[in-house]
Amino acid sequence: MKHNGKPLSVTVNASDLVTGEQRLFRSIIAQAIDDARRPLFKSTFAVTELDIVQARNWLLGGDEWFKAVCGLADLEASRVQAFTRKLIDEARAVEAKRAQRIADDMPGVVRNLGPLPGTGGGRQARDSAKIEFSQNEEPQPCP
Numbered sequence: 380m381k382h383n384g385k386p387l388s389v390t391v392n393a394s395d396l397v398t399g400e401q402r403l404f405r406s407i408i409a410q411a412i413d414d415a416r417r418p419l420f421k422s423t424f425a426v427t428e429l430d431i432v433q434a435r436n437w438l439l440g441g442d443e444w445f446k447a448v449c450g451l452a453d454l455e456a457s458r459v460q461a462f463t464r465k466l467i468d469e470a471r472a473v474e475a476k477r478a479q480r481i482a483d484d485m486p487g488v489v490r491n492l493g494p495l496p497g498t499g500g501g502r503q504a505r506d507s508a509k510i511e512f513s514q515n516e517e518p519q520p521c522p
Contacts, residue, residue: 397453401451401452401453404448404449405454407448407452408452408459411437411438412459414434415466415470416466416467416469417431417470418470418471418473418474418477419431419432419470419474435467438459438460438463438467439460439463439464439467441456441460
């Protein structure tokens with residue numbers, strides 16, 4: 380092999396080679412990370428909200444199955460979790476911004492319009508001088 384006309388020497392250690400088994404388990408982790416980093420509202424037919432939540436729980440939960448898969452992939456579970464946590468936090472921030480935009484666009488709820496006789500709003504509703512609306516509650520973050 381040559382680079383710029385000069386022979387290129389490459390040293391490969393047997394320990395640097397990734398086995399087929401390691402590639403398989405790395406692809407399992409990669410798929411879980413790809414699912415987990417999606418904002419919940421970007422679910423699709425192929426990747427549902429449930430898939431996203433389960434991937435996040437599996438990656439951040441650190442159970443024995445997760446640690447075993449990381450071990451079989453020759454990856455440090457704590458490093459995978461640290462990397463994944465950043466991506467999930469970014470996705471959750473996008474989810475929170477979207478939830479806030481939706482909440483800001485929603486009208487408030489009437490607070491001071493007591494019970495009215497009849498089947499509709501009737502005269503009392505039409506004649507009310509001032510109707511107060513409640514403030515929107517803060518949206519709850521998604522799990």
